[in-house]
Amino acid sequence: MTARHRPHPASDAVTPAAPERRRGTGLLDGKRLLITGVLTESSIAYHVARIAQNEGARIVLTSFGRAMPITRAMAERLPQPPPVLPLDVTDTGDLTALAGRVRKELGALDGIVHSIAFAPQNALGGAFLETPWTDVATALQVSAYSFKALVSACLPLLGPGASVVGLDFDAALAWPGYDWMGVSKAALESVTRYLALYLGDRSIRVNLVAAGLIKTLAARSIPGSARLEEIWRTRPPIAWDVKDPVPAAQACAVLLSDWLPSTTGEILHVDGGLHAVMT
Amino acid sequence: MTDVTPPTFEQLAAIVEDKLGLPPRRIQPDTVLSEVDIDSLSLIEVSLALEKQYGVHLETEDVDTAITARDLHDLVLSASTARP
Numbered sequence: 001m002t003a004r005h006r007p008h009p010a011s012d013a014v015t016p017a018a019p020e021r022r023r024g025t026g027l028l029d030g031k032r033l034l035i036t037g038v039l040t041e042s043s044i045a046y047h048v049a050r051i052a053q054n055e056g057a058r059i060v061l062t063s064f065g066r067a068m069p070i071t072r073a074m075a076e077r078l079p080q081p082p083p084v085l086p087l088d089v090t091d092t093g094d095l096t097a098l099a100g101r102v103r104k105e106l107g108a109l110d111g112i113v114h115s116i117a118f119a120p121q122n123a124l125g126g127a128f129l130e131t132p133w134t135d136v137a138t139a140l141q142v143s144a145y146s147f148k149a150l151v152s153a154c155l156p157l158l159g160p161g162a163s164v165v166g167l168d169f170d171a172a173l174a175w176p177g178y179d180w181m182g183v184s185k186a187a188l189e190s191v192t193r194y195l196a197l198y199l200g201d202r203s204i205r206v207n208l209v210a211a212g213l214i215k216t217l218a219a220r221s222i223p224g225s226a227r228l229e230e231i232w233r234t235r236p237p238i239a240w241d242v243k244d245p246v247p248a249a250q251a252c253a254v255l256l257s258d259w260l261p262s263t264t265g266e267i268l269h270v271d272g273g274l275h276a277v278m279t
Numbered sequence: 280m281t282d283v284t285p286p287t288f289e290q291l292a293a294i295v296e297d298k299l300g301l302p303p304r305r306i307q308p309d310t311v312l313s314e315v316d317i318d319s320l321s322l323i324e325v326s327l328a329l330e331k332q333y334g335v336h337l338e339t340e341d342v343d344t345a346i347t348a349r350d351l352h353d354l355v356l357s358a359s360t361a362r363p
Binding site for chain 2: 039
């Protein structure tokens with residue numbers, strides 16, 4: 001902690017869980033949600049799933065390949081272990097089959113959480129000027145285009161009032177080492193605006209939560225992430241806990257709820273205010 | 280505080296070798312994890328196996344792949360007494 005950092009009185013406390021405890025009158029009562037990206041208990045998506053269930057939603061998770069048994073193990077730790085459906089967002093067959101698989105489990109969908117990102121190792125960590133297009137293309141496809149692909153695959157199940165939420169890392173700035181993943185997040189932000197444009201006439205909302213740095217699996221794969229951690233420990237005007245994914249997950253839950261019915265194409269920053277200030 | 284019985288180094292090495300498809304005794308105390316191509320998913324797989332077999336909860340987000348297998352074992356030993 002540096003001298004510039006103003007300690008928050010509750011900086012050591014786990015985020016209050018009280019709003020999640022209103023079983024029976026939950027924020028997401030009756031919602032049917034598809035949630036991607038549940039890999040560990042530190043995943044934002046894991047806490048979205050947990051909060052969603054506690055708030056009355058029925059959910060399915062997705063995973064694929066080596067991650068599938070891991071996601072299944074995490075599913076067992078949720079309040080009600082949900083089904084885990086196969087989905088590689090770069091696999092046309094998986095995307096084509098997805099709506100049918102979800103329909104079998106939930107009938108239809110009221111919301112989707114996109115928590116998917118990947119960049120090859122040489123697209124991160126400072127080799128920005130040398131990264132070949134093939135690796136950039138992979139990062140863009142998995143991390144940005146997949147948002148459109150996922151929504152399109154689920155479109156037959158989404159009705160008026162449905163809400164789609166993606167997880168972002170503020171792409172208005174260039175972050176050290178984040179490199180082509182940062183470019184991919186900028187693309188994700190633009191994809192979100194276009195999805196909002198083209199799905200507006202169906203009354204489907206599309207928004208992003210731009211979370212501050214969380215020490216998740218994704219963050220650990222960024223070379224030089226210690227520098228990012230230092231930024232997040234010292235600069236946000238409200239103290240930011242890089243080990244607490246709950247604030248970002250709670251924001252996702254609000255966006256999935258009926259409480260922001262006229263909000264679409266938006267980026268909700270859940271970052272302790274870092275994006276707004278220079279300290 | 281609930282203590283658990285942590286794995287010996289050899290038992291931990293066997294888990295890592297199994298998850299990475301490595302031959303027995305490939306993992307030695309001075310083996311750097313990144314040298315055997317351990318990645319984030321492998322670490323989670325190791326963590327889940329440790330929890331299932333030994334009741335040890337290892338925070339994979341705290342594991343840097345630049346460390347040695349001996350360092351990893353030290354982390355596991357710490358984790359075995361750190362969980363309430």
